[in-house]
Amino acid sequence: xxxxxxxxxxxxxxxxxxxxxxxxxxxxxxxxxxxxxxxxxxxxxxxxxxxxxxxxxxxxxxxxxxxxxxxxxxxxxxxxxxxxxxxxxxxxxxxxxxxxxxxxxxxx
Numbered sequence: 001x002x003x004x005x006x007x008x009x010x011x012x013x014x015x016x017x018x019x020x021x022x023x024x025x026x027x028x029x030x031x032x033x034x035x036x037x038x039x040x041x042x043x044x045x046x047x048x049x050x051x052x053x054x055x056x057x058x059x060x061x062x063x064x065x066x067x068x069x070x071x072x073x074x075x076x077x078x079x080x081x082x083x084x085x086x087x088x089x090x091x092x093x094x095x096x097x098x099x100x101x102x103x104x105x106x107x108x
Contacts, residue, residue, distance in 0.1 A: 031080050031107040032089070038073040042098025045075055055092050057081040072100070078107065 036048070049059050062077035081089055093102055 028082055029080055030083050030086070031078060033076065033105040033107055034079050034093070035074065035076045035103040035105075036093065036099060037101035038075065039098045039100050040071055042073065043096055048093070048096055051092050051096065052079065052089070055088055056085065057089055057092070
């Protein structure tokens with residue numbers, strides 16, 4: 001009886017391990033909420049997103065808030081990228097002209 005229970009437990013653990021490998025879980029990817037403040041010299045949002053996408057960063061839909069009286073645009077979006085690419089994300093954003101403020105928040 002004990003041998004049957006141990007065998008069944010071993011088969012169950014092996015099956016769960018195999019399923020975890022097959023579900024393509026992205027353990028090495030992190031998600032960040034990125035908020036940008038742009039001034040008049042900033043390129044269009046599509047240019048910023050294209051620059052991030054060219055570096056392998058997946059950008060989600062953006063919230064867009066334009067303050068005409070202050071001549072500023074605030075953009076908030078979610079980005080997903082490999083853990084080792086955190087510095088690349090900041091460098092890609094800082095390379096764009098007209099960026100006044102960058103804020104990156106951790107998402108669960």
